[in-house]
Amino acid sequence: MKLSSQAQAFVLHFGEMGSRWGFNRTVGQMFALLTIHPEPVNADQLAQALKISRGNVSMGLKELQAWRLVELHHLPGDRKDYFTAAGSIWDLARTVFEERRKRELDPTLTLLRQLLLNEPQDEQEAEAQERIQEVYDLLELLDQFANTLSRLQQKDLLKLMKLGSGLSKLLELKGKVKGGPSKAK
Amino acid sequence: MKLSSQAQAFVLHFGEMGSRWGFNRTVGQMFALLTIHPEPVNADQLAQALKISRGNVSMGLKELQAWRLVELHHLPGDRKDYFTAAGSIWDLARTVFEERRKRELDPTLTLLRQLLLNEPQDEQEAEAQERIQEVYDLLELLDQFANTLSRLQQKDLLKLMKLGSGLSKLLELKGKVKGGPSKAK
DNA sequence: TACAATTTTCAGAAATTTCTGAAAATTAAG
């Protein structure tokens, strides 16, 4: 497998950005490669193209599977496992988005919920709990919103994202229109 | 400065989560402490409360300033610098969101834009460019949407996030209502 | 200016994460 210099640059960049997106350099590179390369690729090809060890590829694929970002394929007459990116670019983005929501929000929500169960023992703690409650409310709302977005049909999501400044105008309409959506909360 | 066990747990958790949110453990802890502690805190107090070195505190504060998450204060008759979290929880969340958009999206958009300037030299490259274009279009749209959300008034943002399943209903309305927002391209 | 208080810097130490490669485990075919 040879990568064009375009592909090379794309892959290397996704490696660099990897850590910001929640995976390490080689996992980022593997993901990028599978994303620009439409044909299924096996582990040896990945190792060769990215110049990393076979063991590292195995671990990276395991992680990409945990993220549900890759699909396993088999080619007739070949015992090797072949991989492709799972679905369209939009599917991939949605999956990364959901997975990050889970990893970045859920553990914190769980902890804060526990903290809020305790009765504050003094004025100091009562004050701290107030702030914790504020953080909790906000993260909970964010979490629900992220969930709502994940569940939207692609065409609705596209419509929403393209609204731009039309979004606030649309929000003004809410509840003011006969037969429109009813007031939430 | 003594932290209640509540506060302690909160701070430690934000330390653990720190890396997922874009900063390291101690920066996460410092941010958490400033968030639950309403009164201004100086560097020595941070070092003492978090049991880290003075130098580390200095570096962490520099980073929090780069993120625009802290505000500097001075107490009369005290030469030390005092810090608080910058603004309300909502302000902080908005700042983190904006800052992450910049760090996670912008560099990639810049690179992809450059890659798309090159004329593809062969069929292989043309195909790769198609995929790069798809990724670019999606990230660009995401970037703009994130910008739109950042600029929304808090009350509109709240309204939007609380819509839940009402969101798709509201989207159906778009363009169908006399005097409603005009169709965005 | 001189001086003490305070903050910043940064070289090296410590901690953590990632990677390699050989050995172990698994899988499929005969």
Add this chain to the structure above:
DNA sequence: CTTAATTTTCAGAAATTTCTGAAAATTGTA
């Protein structure tokens, strides 16, 4: 069952990130 192909594991090595603490720089006061 045996064998060969393939994948996984994981101990230690390498790379990277974070942290410390002493020295240098800066700041405010007199």
